[in-house]
Amino acid sequence: MLLAALVTACGCTQNGPLVRELFAMDTYMRFSVYGLTDGEAADEAADAVVRLSGLLDAVDSRSEVYALDHGVGLPVPVSPETFDVIEGALGLSNRLGSAFELTVRPVLTAWGFTEGEHRIPSDAELAALIENVDDGRVGLDAERNTVTLPEGMQIDLGAVAKGYAADEAARILREGGAKAALLDLGSSTILAFGSKPDGTKWKIAVKDPENADGVAGIIETDGGAVSTSGGYERYFTGPDGQVYWHIIDPRTGRPAKTGILSVTVLTDDAMTGDALSTALFVMGPQAAEEYYRENGGIDYIMLMEDGSIVMTAGAEGVFTPYGSRAGAKVSVVGSGADG
Ligand code: AMP
Numbered sequence: 090m091l092l093a094a095l096v097t098a099c100g101c102t103q104n105g106p107l108v109r110e111l112f113a114m115d116t117y118m119r120f121s122v123y124g125l126t127d128g129e130a131a132d133e134a135a136d137a138v139v140r141l142s143g144l145l146d147a148v149d150s151r152s153e154v155y156a157l158d159h160g161v162g163l164p165v166p167v168s169p170e171t172f173d174v175i176e177g178a179l180g181l182s183n184r185l186g187s188a189f190e191l192t193v194r195p196v197l198t199a200w201g202f203t204e205g206e207h208r209i210p211s212d213a214e215l216a217a218l219i220e221n222v223d224d225g226r227v228g229l230d231a232e233r234n235t236v237t238l239p240e241g242m243q244i245d246l247g248a249v250a251k252g253y254a255a256d257e258a259a260r261i262l263r264e265g266g267a268k269a270a271l272l273d274l275g276s277s278t279i280l281a282f283g284s285k286p287d288g289t290k291w292k293i294a295v296k297d298p299e300n301a302d303g304v305a306g307i308i309e310t311d312g313g314a315v316s317t318s319g320g321y322e323r324y325f326t327g328p329d330g331q332v333y334w335h336i337i338d339p340r341t342g343r344p345a346k347t348g349i350l351s352v353t354v355l356t357d358d359a360m361t362g363d364a365l366s367t368a369l370f371v372m373g374p375q376a377a378e379e380y381y382r383e384n385g386g387i388d389y390i391m392l393m394e395d396g397s398i399v400m401t402a403g404a405e406g407v408f409t410p411y412g413s414r415a416g417a418k419v420s421v422v423g424s425g426a427d428g
Pocket residue numbers: 188189190191193197245246247248249277317318319322323335336337338339363364366367371
């Protein structure tokens with residue numbers, strides 16, 4: 090199973106990186122690793138991500154999250170990894186407030202985003218479902234490694250799983266002796282660490298949310314996580330001609346529409362970046378700016394529906410608009426209390 094998921098085992102060039110390509114979490118991923126003497130750590134990192142994918146996929150009836158989502162209100166024992174992901178994600182959820190809720194899953198299902206046919210739920214259906222969206226009601230027992238969801242509640246780790254997996258892969262690679270790596274978990278989650286042997290910066294493309302093959306900008310960075318959330322990643326067009334996407338505002342149960350097409354967040358660790366990109370997308374430009382001013386510690390780039398770009402002062406130094414966004418109007422959000 091694990092081996093079957095490895096698409097390419099090598100692809101190394103002289104002095105170039107060791108490359109691993111794999112399919113996990115519904116995505117093609119590519120790890121380019123520098124400074125390893127053999128492929129052991131790269132294999133281990135790839136296997137860990139495939140394993141996490143199997144544990145956390147809420148659609149797969151063999152996964153631990155599936156068992157949890159069908160636990161009918163009882164404590165469900167999970168592996169230490171799954172417990173760690175959920176504990177970390179709930180911590181982020183607590184910090185991010187009502188824009189970010191792992192327990193939004195029944196709402197995603199109602200829209201057909203989890204496994205069914207896409208449809209537009211009625212107001213009454215959504216109102217009933219959001220009653221049960223509340224991450225504060227998820228029970229964790231660290232001694233027994235169990236998680237308890239009240240009956241009727243389900244969680245979805247789609248907003249953080251790739252970020253957690255990227256951090257885990259980086260940890261394994263560093264411990265295995267890697268000096269540097271670019272971990273691309275399907276372009277929405279990218280983590281770079283260490284210095285490239287040629288001394289150049291890591292270059293990371295930000296997708297054009299209005300053109301699947303296009304690039305809207307380039308980030309040049311010394312390292313860190315780059316996480317992007319966008320409606321364009323999963324959506325459908327309703328019979329009313331409106332576009333409905335997979336990032337939901339838990340307060341309304343409807344796709345979050347705030348004028349943002351995509352948010353790219355720069356952070357040190359990928360899990361925080363992954364949660365934040367989803368949360369800032371839901372918050373919208375104003376609340377995101379308030380979050381940034383109060384908390385700092387991140388930078389972000391928002392590609393807006395009106396063609397403009399909103400970004401933090403720190404992002405301005407590393408992001409160069411490109412293609413359809415070259416020459417776009419840019420608003421820079423000043424730094425907050427912590428600079
Ligand atoms: P991302 O691509 O990281 O922004 O994650 C999007 C995924 O997170 C969706 O496909 C859902 O599985 C899940 N999701 C959607 N809305 C929310 C939300 N408000 N809070 C947490 N997870 C969400």
